[in-house]
Amino acid sequence: MTSLPIYRWRLAPDGLATRRQLRRMGLRPGGQDVVAELQRPRQRRGPLVAYLYRVDAAKPVRPMTPGRASALAKANRARRTCPNCGRDAGYVIPSSLGTCVPCDSSDERCAA
Known part of the structure; x- marks a missing residue:
């Protein structure tokens, strides 16, 4: 098992986005694997983690029927x-x- 690259909050490279960011762009992950983690440190508990997906591999959101x-x-x-x-x-x-x-x-x- 390979470990995912971990980026600090707001320091992810261009071309990667979270699910919510993809959704705002009208995209969805479309079955692709997670390519990296985004971590936001917290004082009392473990870090908040968000998973990042490649924007170029994302697919358009399916239309509402x-x-x-x-x-x-x-x-x-x-x-x-x-x-x-x-x-x-x-x-x-x-x-x-x-x-x-x-x-x-x-x-x-x-x-x-």
Whole structure:
């Protein structure tokens, strides 16, 4: 196993980008392997690590189709629906609560 080159934060060479940077350029890794690591030091824990990909080997982002858009909307709607009262909370329900904030803060079921 070969080790990856490690670059310090903001010192990566041109032609390499993280997933988020690729996405901003309208690209995706497209199945290529990680070519380097980017590390940002932290004082109390280990460094933050981001993986770098070659920009020239990246592929364009696939276009959003009507089927993908409806599946994404359905998944987001499920994340906003309170399992306790069944209403759309208007925000993604925190997994730490498991219910919408009104249901979590009261013993009674919130009004639908």
